[in-house]
Amino acid sequence: MTHPDLCIREALILDVETGQEQLADILIRGGTIAAVGEGLDADGVPEYDASGKRVSPGWMDMHVHLREPGQEHKETVHTGCRAAAFGGFTAVACMPNTEPPIHTRDVVEFIVERARKEAVDVYPIGCVSKGRKGEDLAEMADMKSGGAVAFSDDGSPVGDAGLMRHALEYASMLDVPIINHMEDLDLNPHGHMNEGEVSTRLGVKGIPGLAEEVMIARDALIAEYTRGPVHVAHISTARAVEIVRDAKRRGVPITAEVCAHHFALTDEAVEQSDYDTHTKMHPPLRTAADVQAMKAGLADGTIDAICTDHAPHAPNEKDVEFEAAPFGILGLETAWGLIGRELIRPGVLSLARAVEAITAAPRRIMRIPMPRIAVGEKANLTIFDETTEWTFEASHIRSKSRNTPFVGAPMVGRAWAIYNKGRLVESA
Amino acid sequence: MTTESESENVQQDTTNPDEGLRQRHLLGLEGWSARDITRVLDTAGQFRDVLERPIRSVPSLRGVTVVNLFYEPSTRTRISFELAEKRLSADVVNFASSGSSVSKGETLRDTARNIEAMKIDMVVVRHASAGAPSFLTRCVDAVVINAGDGAHEHPTQALLDAMTIREQFGRIQGLRVSIIGDIMHSRVARSNLHALTTLGADVTLCGPASLLPVHLDRLLGEEARGQVRITTRLDEALDGCDVAMALRIQMERQGRSLFPSVREYHEQFGIQLEHLETYKDLIVMHPGPVNRGVELATDVVDHERALILNQVTNGVAVRMSVLYLMSDGRKQHE
Numbered sequence: 001m002t003h004p005d006l007c008i009r010e011a012l013i014l015d016v017e018t019g020q021e022q023l024a025d026i027l028i029r030g031g032t033i034a035a036v037g038e039g040l041d042a043d044g045v046p047e048y049d050a051s052g053k054r055v056s057p058g059w060m061d062m063h064v065h066l067r068e069p070g071q072e073h074k075e076t077v078h079t080g081c082r083a084a085a086f087g088g089f090t091a092v093a094c095m096p097n098t099e100p101p102i103h104t105r106d107v108v109e110f111i112v113e114r115a116r117k118e119a120v121d122v123y124p125i126g127c128v129s130k131g132r133k134g135e136d137l138a139e140m141a142d143m144k145s146g147g148a149v150a151f152s153d154d155g156s157p158v159g160d161a162g163l164m165r166h167a168l169e170y171a172s173m174l175d176v177p178i179i180n181h182m183e184d185l186d187l188n189p190h191g192h193m194n195e196g197e198v199s200t201r202l203g204v205k206g207i208p209g210l211a212e213e214v215m216i217a218r219d220a221l222i223a224e225y226t227r228g229p230v231h232v233a234h235i236s237t238a239r240a241v242e243i244v245r246d247a248k249r250r251g252v253p254i255t256a257e258v259c260a261h262h263f264a265l266t267d268e269a270v271e272q273s274d275y276d277t278h279t280k281m282h283p284p285l286r287t288a289a290d291v292q293a294m295k296a297g298l299a300d301g302t303i304d305a306i307c308t309d310h311a312p313h314a315p316n317e318k319d320v321e322f323e324a325a326p327f328g329i330l331g332l333e334t335a336w337g338l339i340g341r342e343l344i345r346p347g348v349l350s351l352a353r354a355v356e357a358i359t360a361a362p363r364r365i366m367r368i369p370m371p372r373i374a375v376g377e378k379a380n381l382t383i384f385d386e387t388t389e390w391t392f393e394a395s396h397i398r399s400k401s402r403n404t405p406f407v408g409a410p411m412v413g414r415a416w417a418i419y420n421k422g423r424l425v426e427s428a
Numbered sequence: 429m430t431t432e433s434e435s436e437n438v439q440q441d442t443t444n445p446d447e448g449l450r451q452r453h454l455l456g457l458e459g460w461s462a463r464d465i466t467r468v469l470d471t472a473g474q475f476r477d478v479l480e481r482p483i484r485s486v487p488s489l490r491g492v493t494v495v496n497l498f499y500e501p502s503t504r505t506r507i508s509f510e511l512a513e514k515r516l517s518a519d520v521v522n523f524a525s526s527g528s529s530v531s532k533g534e535t536l537r538d539t540a541r542n543i544e545a546m547k548i549d550m551v552v553v554r555h556a557s558a559g560a561p562s563f564l565t566r567c568v569d570a571v572v573i574n575a576g577d578g579a580h581e582h583p584t585q586a587l588l589d590a591m592t593i594r595e596q597f598g599r600i601q602g603l604r605v606s607i608i609g610d611i612m613h614s615r616v617a618r619s620n621l622h623a624l625t626t627l628g629a630d631v632t633l634c635g636p637a638s639l640l641p642v643h644l645d646r647l648l649g650e651e652a653r654g655q656v657r658i659t660t661r662l663d664e665a666l667d668g669c670d671v672a673m674a675l676r677i678q679m680e681r682q683g684r685s686l687f688p689s690v691r692e693y694h695e696q697f698g699i700q701l702e703h704l705e706t707y708k709d710l711i712v713m714h715p716g717p718v719n720r721g722v723e724l725a726t727d728v729v730d731h732e733r734a735l736i737l738n739q740v741t742n743g744v745a746v747r748m749s750v751l752y753l754m755s756d757g758r759k760q761h762e
Contacts (some may be wrong), residue, residue: 172522196643201618204558275558324536
């Protein structure tokens, strides 16, 4: 439903940079913020009562899979945007492992066109290599002109070090990041879960953290040499965080993101759930020590952003024996409730830092302007709280798929609505 | 036990509700109590007697339908289960993945549900994916018996091994058993480790470092960790050992990553005749099929202290026992 005119009443507006809050009304006219202040005269426009809730610039998830084109039975741009809106996100960046992959400008423009009428901004990520094959560079400059904000062969690593070098050189010219799915495939030929105590007990082939760490170390060196910005997709091990921390200290242009499930669950979940395929994702759930390192990395800024790696798979694809199941789980609907539960309530992150990790951080990495809550700006905002205790239910899923381990899980903090592109989308 | 009345004795003896097994399915031996394992072994002993009679069958599972669902090639285990089922007078259906609906792309759930729709009571499953048997328990109401899942567990193998050891020594408590070979990929090693430590044996795991999984020392709960020792030296594994259990080496694993060659494996980890001469009381076991001249020198395979064929015979008895005792779960469920 379009709401070009709306008055949001009594919102506690969060300034992400300073952490300061202001209690005020926000008057939106024609999708643009017309006034911010106390006791505004709404002049008869529809009102949204935000008392007891907070408002921040709209959230962004920099790592999702929308599956369109090619795998529309899992997700579409439309259903993915619905899931994003439920989770409080006004923007997502979608990975290019579609069919065909997002490796040419026309596919980029197709995504942009499909998202035009959605309340959520969709930023396509183009392929690093043609066909996502890891051999020849894709036409990055052309894709950037069509709207691509970053480049990645996600799902697969850029395994060839020479190709990575040239991709980063080219990316430095375009001022866009290369997002690498950090994994040395020689160190992980056939794994299905974290290699460790639990995989040994369960008899499941493991994916060693080493496969991730070796690739991050390599890319940190290539980024240092080329000065091209590299972004670590879905970081998941303690040692990987140390490598990024050291590289940042040396001034390497490197950034990192962590998925919510990597600080909310450990590989014990595979055993406790009796091989439930909803605990199978890539990178895999790691150990309690790794979870602690994710939290510490977020707190000290080594890890810049929080993302979801929202990866829909149809129920029949996941309802199989563990090793036959595809990797990945949904994430958009559950991210904030997990951030509240695992990071804000226990005091790991301040509210402002947590919101920064899903607003300013991803946009800084992708060179996307940060929305501001100020007169004259396009209204792009999220209405939320960080305290509501609720239980995530299957009925909350807005994705076309159902593959989440969090049905029945306690959540802390709720995104109540987003406002973007002249539209209000409520979650409740 | 040639008459029906005698076989009824077995039935009466084993259906005492106070002594039923705690688990409805046999997915693995992790978590099984010494009492339950001993109960399976005791009952297997009775069925072992049946196998020595001129007429080797009892009517215990008459009217019960069992399907053998084999998604991996297997000769020995499948035949052993099938014989066990037939000797208990069960109706038996065999399903192997080749030439069936699996090759047409049907999911495990659908295959299992289709078979169950034909009114099946028990499913014996062999699958390359660890956890597939527990997945099956979520798909069907039948009692599920694991005949080997990936590198996870092969519980009936460990039960027949325990039976064979107990037969030889009269006990398991206090024995020292070494499991030698490809521990990483071995469901036999995992099931044996659980069963043998639960029954009070000390277990040594021995193999090339590249075939020992990470955190092997943490495979068991803390209370049992003292019973496990890990070594990459065969002489350490054999010194003071009562039973050496060699594991089958998969030939395709030599070469690039896991071990250099079968020749070198045999030199470093193969049990030779000299070992049997040095260790005068050492008993040798192998889950089969044996690669002669690889895990065991060919003279060792045929040695009087190799119990490989006893294991095979006990396999039928143990599977009869398991099927018989687990069929109670089916009745309670109804």
